[in-house]
Amino acid sequence: MRQISYAEALNEALKEEMRRNSLVFVLGEDVGRMGGLFKVTHALLEEFGPGRVIDTPISEAAIAGAGVGSALVGARPVIEFQFSDFMTIAMDQIVNHAAKLRYMTNGMASVPMVIRAPVCSGINLGAQHSQSLESWFVHIPGLKVVMPSTPADAKGLLKSAIRDNNPVLFFEHRLLYAQKGEVPDEDLLVALGVADVKRAGTDLTVVATGRTVLLALAAADKLAGEGIEVEVVDPRTLKPLDTDLIFQSVRKTNRLVVVSDGWSACGYASEIMATVMEQCFFDLDAPIQRVCTKDVPMPVAAPLQKAVMVSEEDIVRVCRQVLAA
């Protein structure tokens, strides 16, 4: 099968969905002429024109609000924020409007909108450009949250997100854009709300999201050398969560480690832990542990950044602890 990068896979998804439905359009800073800061919207302007690939002023609140308004009248906006940190500027429109309008109108309105944004930790950009804020949005009823880890998932999930009739927050990761992987040529759809076992194992389950799935797989390889078989589960969609697959895995391995690029306090890892505790407490042979970004803002200098970010070594170490418990 052909191999393409994560960024190319996203670009294909956008092109295919824009060809398929003339109401799909792209809105954001530098998405047109420049093809996106990280090239995900590359060459869309040439194919679809400035009416559907709209370079905006630096106005995140208005961009998100314009997405909501256009979605209310039947368009299907795909918004790009250059860094997921910038979503904080648009919180009112995302949280108070996009998420709530369907409910507040008793189903009369719907907001079929996608907001794409990369988490950009790992490229020395520091505290305002490195945050993994997905758990903020998972908290909110009315939103869906997606975080793909492979090129194929990126493509299939983005296409599904664009076809979905709800607001979907789509978290990419800067370090994944260049990662290559097998992506089938055909019209690939990955349903929202379906998790995936990225590696089967019997001794321990690791639930990881986004970039950390790759770290978990590397950690699993290392532990396999010691005869430990780790099962890596990628939820892919953080909300709605495919709890069944996670429970199934935990009931098989009886041990769980959760990995997230977010912080631990009220983070996505906490949510997975709590959910598993509620349903699988008596299946567990050891306390669940989590591996998260250390509880400080992200520093810039390489050794400092390395100390704060989730690493393969962290995962290996915590897996060993859970296995020893």
Add this chain to the structure above:
Amino acid sequence: MPFTLSYAPLTPIRRGEGGRNPGEGARMRRWFLDRKFQIAVTYSGGNKLQDDISREDRLDWYRRMCLIRKFEEEIYNLNKAGLVQGTAHLYIGMEAIAVGACSAMNSGDLLTSTHRGHGHCIARGLDTGRMMAEILGRVDGYCGGKGGSMHIADVSRGMLGADGIVGGGIPIAVGAALGARLKGDDSVVFCFFGEGASNQGSFHESLNLAAVRRLAVVFICENNLWALSAPFAEVTAGGSVANRAGAYGMPGEKVDGNDVEAVFKAVTEATRRARSGLGPSLLECESYRWEGHSIFTRQEIRPEGEIQQWKQRDPISRYRTRLIEAKAATSDILQQIESQVAKQISQSTEFAKSSPVPDSESAFQHTYA
């Protein structure tokens, strides 16, 4: 006598005094009250109807203004009776803006509204019974009791929703215009907001975005001079919302918001401009809310004399007098309209009161499409 802005020279603010010179608050308030006195002079002279408006339209506008007034009075009474669920922000005193503006709309046009949105809904032709049912939290309400006063919407009529966040509807209006353009229709979006929203970032971002994309939006600021307890002049630099249009390269106009025909004329012109592809405009319609900020507001900050002064400029009785003086209607006909309105409101109340309360199961529906 036309009103002109004038500023007393401000003395530099000294440190350590709460960021404000002694007496400055009082001075600004005085400036503010003086300013309104001048407006009163302007209004007392303006006793002329516009040309080219049919008798049917005039009577219909009178009817709609009365309908809004009566509706709001009924909500006030229903609240006293303990029947309103949550709060409501009454539109009494501002009826001419919604009616004048919505009368300039085509059937395919769209609007976004505010927390003080009942007037816009009624002027756009929403059903007063279903509105009332929503405010009483009943199953026949526009939102089945999930939205309440601040979230009434009717997407089928282009009413994209009242909004509980000050300034929240402004970027949505811009997006609706973007969506309409993408779909290839020529609808215009009417974006209502208060003067308080003109100090939100969303206002400035939205005007800029609408202007650079030349979108078909008419920004209609309802300046009722007070944001809860904050007088307009004290919290708004430059002393004018309309003037801010200049910064975004669009026409800005100040309109007498208590004159339904003046509002209609100004909005019609802005709409013509928007529909022909020339882009957005900003209108600042000056008016006054007679009641407190909301039906929850216990304390009235505004001076009683000021409230009474504005009641003298009641947009409804003023229009009534004009119509009779200009022989555009007889007192009998207007009385007939008033009693029809009273009847409609009492029917709406009956409808709302008899509508069942929603089943608690419905709280768990419609989070997702």
